[in-house]
Amino acid sequence: MKTNKKVVLILSLMCVLLALLLAFSISFAYFGRNRKFFGTLNFSNGIKLNYYNAQPSGEKSFTLLKLGNARTFASFESVSDLTPLNEAQEDVKSEEVFYLANPYITANSESIDCFVRFKLEFKTREYSETRLMTDEEVVNVFGTSNPVEYNLVGEENIGFLKKGDYFYLVNAGTEEILDYSDLYKLTNADENAFYLFEKELYKTAKDENEEDVDVYYYTLRLADMVDVYLVKNFEIEITIETIDGRDGNAIQTDDIWQIK
Numbered sequence: 001m002k003t004n005k006k007v008v009l010i011l012s013l014m015c016v017l018l019a020l021l022l023a024f025s026i027s028f029a030y031f032g033r034n035r036k037f038f039g040t041l042n043f044s045n046g047i048k049l050n051y052y053n054a055q056p057s058g059e060k061s062f063t064l065l066k067l068g069n070a071r072t073f074a075s076f077e078s079v080s081d082l083t084p085l086n087e088a089q090e091d092v093k094s095e096e097v098f099y100l101a102n103p104y105i106t107a108n109s110e111s112i113d114c115f116v117r118f119k120l121e122f123k124t125r126e127y128s129e130t131r132l133m134t135d136e137e138v139v140n141v142f143g144t145s146n147p148v149e150y151n152l153v154g155e156e157n158i159g160f161l162k163k164g165d166y167f168y169l170v171n172a173g174t175e176e177i178l179d180y181s182d183l184y185k186l187t188n189a190d191e192n193a194f195y196l197f198e199k200e201l202y203k204t205a206k207d208e209n210e211e212d213v214d215v216y217y218y219t220l221r222l223a224d225m226v227d228v229y230l231v232k233n234f235e236i237e238i239t240i241e242t243i244d245g246r247d248g249n250a251i252q253t254d255d256i257w258q259i260k
Contacts, residue, residue, distance in 0.1 A: 037053055037065060037079065037082060038051060039056060041240070047112055047114045047242045047244070048111040049108055051105055052104050053101040053103045054101075054103045055082075062103075064084070064101070065084055065100065066082065066099060066100050069096060079215060095222060096222045097221050100217055100218055101216075103196050103238075104196065107189070108188060113246050114242045114245045115168070116240065117167060117168045119238070122137075122236055123236075123237055125233055126232075136230065140223065142223055148220070149197055150162075150167060150197055151194070151195045151196060154172065155172065155173050158170070161177060166257075167196075169183065169184045171184050177259050178259075180260075183259075185245045196238065199216040201217055201218065201219075243256055
């Protein structure tokens with residue numbers, strides 16, 4: 001029996017676009033100073049992943065967090081100051097820049113070996129329905145068809161490589177995904193942290209123990225001088241999936257992810 005072992009991690013940005021302004025809301029009461037922005041994803045078949053820099057908003061959904069925008073970024077001093085992008089009570093103009101905490105995953109000591117991939121989608125809500133944004137709408141809101149920089153694989157570093165709609169965690173030096181041997185096998189002894197997006201930028205802040213930590217972030221820029229927005233709102237949804245990575249597993253033989 002073919003079974004695709006997966007769990008969905010949804011990291012959502014909710015932004016309401018009104019005329020030339022976007023409305024965001026902030027709730028500091030909801031984000032108390034003792035809230036933790038990490039946890040464990042429990043997949044089926046014994047697969048577990050730890051996640052960081054994300055706030056769960058439901059059983060399988062997570063909200064992207066921000067360090068601040070162009071006006072408030074300088075005052076970010078503590079991890080507890082992270083707030084969800086979709087909860088700010090302020091109007092911002094087009095050309096705005098947001099500094100979003102870079103979510104990352106690590107192996108869990110109780111997990112079996114696994115492979116990992118994720119998919120990012122831009123969506124918009126119309127009444128009670130949610131649909132994918134068109135390429136034209138994405139460019140209209142962000143000024144580019146690719147507003148997020150991914151943590152891509154390099155010659156000497158493990159990273160993600162796109163195939164079809166997904167970004168796969170692959171071995172260093174991989175240029176093309178032809179087989180499961182090209183994928184990086186995550187074991188329970190792995191000590192690496194795998195950021196989903198480009199991680200060159202960071203800011204030092206205090207953690208819950210008042211110790212200095214580096215909070216990696218990436219910038220989300222809105223389009224310059226937009227006269228008319230083609231959508232009234234948007235969300236960015238990230239889906240993370242895993243499959244059994246143990247040698248000889250039928251999932252690989254049956255090519256469940258259809259990468260061969």
